[in-house]
Amino acid sequence: MKPRAVTGLGVVSAVGVGKESFFLALSEAAPLAKAPQRPIESFDATNYPNAQSTVYEVPGFDPTKYLGDKGLRTLDRLTKLLVVAARLAMHDSGFKRDGVYVQSSPECVGICCSNAYGSLEAITELDRVAQLEDARYINPAKFPNTVSNSASGYASIWEDLRALNVSVSDGNCGALDAVACADIYLETRRADALLVGGAEAMSEALYLAFRRLGVIGKGTRLGEGTRLGEGSALLVLEPLEHARARKASVRAEVIGYGTAFHGPEGEEQLIFASETAMESAIRTAIADAGVEAADICVVASSVSGIKAHDDAEVAAISRVLGDVPIAAPKSVLGETLGAGGAMGMAAALAWFGGALPSPIVAGRAPREVRTVLVTSIGYYGNASAVVMRAPRA
Amino acid sequence: MSLTGSYKLAVTNQPLNLPHAPPQQGPRISTGAGGAKAGGVSRVFITGVGVVSSIGLGKDEFFRSLETGRSGISPVESFDASGLGRQYAGEVKQFRAKDHLTQAELRRTGRCSAMTLAAARMAIGDAHVGPEHLKGGRTAVVLGTTMGEASIIADLDHRWIHRGPQAVKRALLPKYGSTLLPIHVARAIGAQGMVLTLPAACAAGNYAIGFGADLIRAGRADVVICGAAEIVQELQYSGFVRLAAMAQDRCQPFDLNRQGLILGEGAGVLVLESEAHAVRRGARAQAEVGGYGLSCDAYHITRPHPEAAGSIVAMRAAIARSGLTPSEVDFVNAHGTGTRANDTAEATVMNDVFGERRVPISSVKGMIGHCMGAASALEAIACVMTIETGIYPPTLGYETPDPECDVELVANVARAGRSDVVLNNSLAFGGYNAVTCFARPGVLPEPPICDPREEEGVLAQAS
Numbered sequence: 021m022k023p024r025a026v027t028g029l030g031v032v033s034a035v036g037v038g039k040e041s042f043f044l045a046l047s048e049a050a051p052l053a054k055a056p057q058r059p060i061e062s063f064d065a066t067n068y069p070n071a072q073s074t075v076y077e078v079p080g081f082d083p084t085k086y087l088g089d090k091g092l093r094t095l096d097r098l099t100k101l102l103v104v105a106a107r108l109a110m111h112d113s114g115f116k117r118d119g120v121y122v123q124s125s126p127e128c129v130g131i132c133c134s135n136a137y138g139s140l141e142a143i144t145e146l147d148r149v150a151q152l153e154d155a156r157y158i159n160p161a162k163f164p165n166t167v168s169n170s171a172s173g174y175a176s177i178w179e180d181l182r183a184l185n186v187s188v189s190d191g192n193c194g195a196l197d198a199v200a201c202a203d204i205y206l207e208t209r210r211a212d213a214l215l216v217g218g219a220e221a222m223s224e225a226l227y228l229a230f231r232r233l234g235v236i237g238k239g240t241r242l243g244e245g246t247r248l249g250e251g252s253a254l255l256v257l258e259p260l261e262h263a264r265a266r267k268a269s270v271r272a273e274v275i276g277y278g279t280a281f282h283g284p285e286g287e288e289q290l291i292f293a294s295e296t297a298m299e300s301a302i303r304t305a306i307a308d309a310g311v312e313a314a315d316i317c318v319v320a321s322s323v324s325g326i327k328a329h330d331d332a333e334v335a336a337i338s339r340v341l342g343d344v345p346i347a348a349p350k351s352v353l354g355e356t357l358g359a360g361g362a363m364g365m366a367a368a369l370a371w372f373g374g375a376l377p378s379p380i381v382a383g384r385a386p387r388e389v390r391t392v393l394v395t396s397i398g399y400y401g402n403a404s405a406v407v408m409r410a411p412r413a
Numbered sequence: 414m415s416l417t418g419s420y421k422l423a424v425t426n427q428p429l430n431l432p433h434a435p436p437q438q439g440p441r442i443s444t445g446a447g448g449a450k451a452g453g454v455s456r457v458f459i460t461g462v463g464v465v466s467s468i469g470l471g472k473d474e475f476f477r478s479l480e481t482g483r484s485g486i487s488p489v490e491s492f493d494a495s496g497l498g499r500q501y502a503g504e505v506k507q508f509r510a511k512d513h514l515t516q517a518e519l520r521r522t523g524r525c526s527a528m529t530l531a532a533a534r535m536a537i538g539d540a541h542v543g544p545e546h547l548k549g550g551r552t553a554v555v556l557g558t559t560m561g562e563a564s565i566i567a568d569l570d571h572r573w574i575h576r577g578p579q580a581v582k583r584a585l586l587p588k589y590g591s592t593l594l595p596i597h598v599a600r601a602i603g604a605q606g607m608v609l610t611l612p613a614a615c616a617a618g619n620y621a622i623g624f625g626a627d628l629i630r631a632g633r634a635d636v637v638i639c640g641a642a643e644i645v646q647e648l649q650y651s652g653f654v655r656l657a658a659m660a661q662d663r664c665q666p667f668d669l670n671r672q673g674l675i676l677g678e679g680a681g682v683l684v685l686e687s688e689a690h691a692v693r694r695g696a697r698a699q700a701e702v703g704g705y706g707l708s709c710d711a712y713h714i715t716r717p718h719p720e721a722a723g724s725i726v727a728m729r730a731a732i733a734r735s736g737l738t739p740s741e742v743d744f745v746n747a748h749g750t751g752t753r754a755n756d757t758a759e760a761t762v763m764n765d766v767f768g769e770r771r772v773p774i775s776s777v778k779g780m781i782g783h784c785m786g787a788a789s790a791l792e793a794i795a796c797v798m799t800i801e802t803g804i805y806p807p808t809l810g811y812e813t814p815d816p817e818c819d820v821e822l823v824a825n826v827a828r829a830g831r832s833d834v835v836l837n838n839s840l841a842f843g844g845y846n847a848v849t850c851f852a853r854p855g856v857l858p859e860p861p862i863c864d865p866r867e868e869e870g871v872l873a874q875a876s
Binding site: 131137138143148152163164169172173180181183187188189190191200204207208225228234297300304398400 | 521573605652713
């Protein structure tokens with residue numbers, strides 16, 4: 021791919037809203053973050069003792085601070101997380117000031133956003149009404165929230181993004197795949213700039229599903245199970261020349277992308293961590309970026325505490341890149357699924373800005389970070405990777 | 414440019430001679446005129462299609478039904494709709510997953526994935542493409558949907574609601590998620606390239622086909638299995654009833670007295686190939702994928718923009734990105750849901766884009782209902798039929814003209830007509846718009862797709 025400028029970031033995460041708190045949290049020297057001990061806000065957790073230590077919510081999330089208090093009543097949590105991130109990204113990139121376009125125009129800016137499971141909150145709420153009362157009492161204003169691309173649609177409405185709106189779903193690899201989509205849409209001049217990333221929201225259904233699957237961590241140490249997270253991260257991507265022409269500040273360049281799929285041999289198996297796919301995705305991304313393995317300073321991995329997947333990912337990284345330092349942003353941010361890859365890319369921005377990569381699960385944090393590989397290993401044999409580099413002086 | 418071939422413009426309201434006329438033999442793809450230039454962008458051809466629909470399984474039955482105007486709308490059987498005041502849908506009642514899937518696949522998939530996999534197998538069979546051409550990293554699978562495995566989440570929810578969290582079945586959990594549709598297909602054929610779902614609601618098929626073609630043009634894949642799938646499920650059915658968008662017993666696109674949509678389901682899958690790949694294996698091109706246009710209304714989550722602004726942009730882009738002008742479009746396969754807002758918006762688009770020229774337009778939703786995510790994929794396959802047979806499928810249920818929908822409708826019976834260039838229109842939930850152009854092989858001047866907006870100065874000139 022051609023190098024794409026990253027000119028803005030909007031992030032809503034377990035470590036706070038906005039890039040400042042995000043950058044700080046991703047640079048703290050603590051090798052592993054302390055588990056949150058706040059009561060769960062997004063659902064009634066009385067039936068799940070000890071849930072709070074394994075659920076990484078956006079603490080005290082208050083969308084009215086960013087969106088005002090009008091028009092939020094029927095929006096679900098997923099939509100609010102995404103719309104706030106979109107608003108922050110549009111302002112951080114300089115396209116908007118005080119809510120108004122000051123550069124480019126609505127027809128030329130779009131969004132390409134990943135999400136893994138849609139609004140489980142909305143689906144289960146409406147299912148409850150239909151099952152326990154009557155389907156005729158389903159709230160028609162909330163029904164749209166059950167549709168997978170609803171949050172993304174609202175982001176377009178709230179931020180006036182008309183060039184295109186593309187929703188992407190590839191589990192926890194989706195946000196990196198959104199980069200591939202965005203690259204093609206920029207290359208074919210469908211937009212001047214795109215908000216690229218992902219969003220996922222905490223809900224009782226999501227927590228229950230991961231708990232029933234037995235992958236929720238019991239403790240706070242890595243490798244002892246995953247900590248379920250939520251949030252949204254959107255990077256503003258545009259052609260380098262376009263960024264230069266509008267005198268935008270370039271925080272990084274996205275320079276390569278790769279993806280692969282390799283299913284399990286076992287006929288009955290569905291969940292599968294493919295080391296082969298991960299390795300292939302990494303090799304493709306590095307070749308696409310035109311860099312050497314030795315150029316990669318650190319990997320923003322998707323290591324999240326699920327042993328089989330962590331092992332496969334680390335093994336694939338090591339096979340291609342040797343003893344490169346590997347960071348695990350998910351141990352601070354939680355497993356944010358559809359947003360995961362975008363959170364990894366946002367972490368890379370922190371490191372390009374001078375933050376010491378943290379938390380590191382293999383090797384030692386490099387002092388200077390020039391090139392980062394961001395990886396995601398999927399649950400079904402899918403895997404994706406993206407290469408980013410620091411802006412050139 | 415010149416449109417190749419001498420096709421008689423035979424616009425007529427006469428019913429066609431049935432049974433089904435044999436399809437014209439499309440040209441074997443050669444590297445002759447119109448080939449990809451060295452280092453240039455590849456052309457993308459459709460070499461196979463697969464269909465699971467309420468009016469037929471497989472291409473032949475689907476095409477025959479489209480020509481004869483057979484309706485697949487019938488009383489709902491998959492759940493009890495009696496309390497909702499509506500009882501019709503375009504359910505695919507003849508689909509038996511076990512006829513198409515292995516025992517292990519049956520255990521791994523829900524109904525939506527099963528339909529997708531069945532349609533993919535049919536498309537691959539139709540393309541006569543052997544497994545040796547599909548295995549490996551140069552084959553990608555890109556599929557659209559609105560809800561994906563909606564019946565799995567419903568099952569999980571019902572267990573949880575009625576029997577508590579411990580009843581949420583572990584084995585069922587990994588089967589949920591729209592992500593799975595391409596995973597199942599990739600596994601079945603040994604594809605190791607990109608697996609991607611584009612949940613673009615009722616325009617998802619067009620998004621998947623457009624992006625699939627892009628992957629080939631960008632050199633990232635040689636073959637893309639693409640399309641979309643959707644199933645009728647109780648929650649969505651109830652939701653559309655509550656939105657007051659659902660008609661009583663039939664869908665009447667563009668009719669003055671249209672009452673709304675009828676939900677449908679199905680899967681439509683297409684095999685896209687790069688020109689070089691198709692030539693290497695001696696494939697027959699059924700149609701060429703031209704340019705496509707995208708836009709977002711950014712107006713309302715469910716309603717189309719009242720002046721159809723975004724939809725007009727998308728259709729103009731699809732034509733321009735195909736290197737064509739509106740005067741070269743022969744037929745438009747409408748989104749035509751049968752709702753007041755949609756059909757009026759679409760008529761506005763037709764009048765804006767084509768002006769005085771009355772380009773024939775038709776909606777197959779009178780036959781198969783609104784198949785949501787699968788709609789524009791099934792309709793893309795209907796476009797392939799039009800290109801292959803020169804037949805425009807009919808819009809059923811048309812009785813009274815609506816002055817607000819003044820279009821050249823193919824009402825009630827199929828027509829024959831010129832079919833070199835066909836547009837597939839879609840407008841979706843979330844303000845998503847997508848229009849794809851399909852053409853008879855050899856018709857399009859250049860492989861897409863430059864930037865048609867550059868000259869018009871639409872892109873912001875930041876300085």
